[in-house]
Amino acid sequence: MRRSMKSTWHAGAAALLALGLASAAQAQDDVSIGTGAVLRGLDKINGDTLDVTIPSGSAAMIGKLSVTMWECRYPQGDAAADAFAFMTITEPAKAPDPIFSGWMVGSSPAINALDHFRYDVWVLSCTTD
Numbered sequence: 001m002r003r004s005m006k007s008t009w010h011a012g013a014a015a016l017l018a019l020g021l022a023s024a025a026q027a028q029d030d031v032s033i034g035t036g037a038v039l040r041g042l043d044k045i046n047g048d049t050l051d052v053t054i055p056s057g058s059a060a061m062i063g064k065l066s067v068t069m070w071e072c073r074y075p076q077g078d079a080a081a082d083a084f085a086f087m088t089i090t091e092p093a094k095a096p097d098p099i100f101s102g103w104m105v106g107s108s109p110a111i112n113a114l115d116h117f118r119y120d121v122w123v124l125s126c127t128t129d
Helices: 002-029
Strands: 031-033 037-044 049-055 058-062 063-075 084-091 095-105 119-125
Touching: 002 095, 002 119, 037 058, 037 063, 037 084, 049 058, 049 063, 049 119, 063 119
Parallel strands: none
Antiparallel strands: 031 063, 037 049, 037 119, 058 063, 063 084, 084 095
């Protein structure tokens, strides 16, 4: 009896894993790549916000941070919904090394956030033109 319960559990786990992988593959097929991104920067000391549009492969300054936007993806057919962007952020006055490099998700910026004492940066949407 134990062996059959264990086999059933393994078969169920394998089926869930296969379903999850199929869903992930499907999700990847349902995205479009934008021409750039609209980002928002917040200066946490003085409360100023700045919205900036950065074309893919370009950089812009948000306060004292240099933000290079590499790629922005969004759900197919809706560039304003749940954008996620790959970017590199440096603070050139202090060091050439990135203080952030990775994907940032517009709907959940805390998942992979910039950790800076003064500035917050997050994705608002992708651009398509």
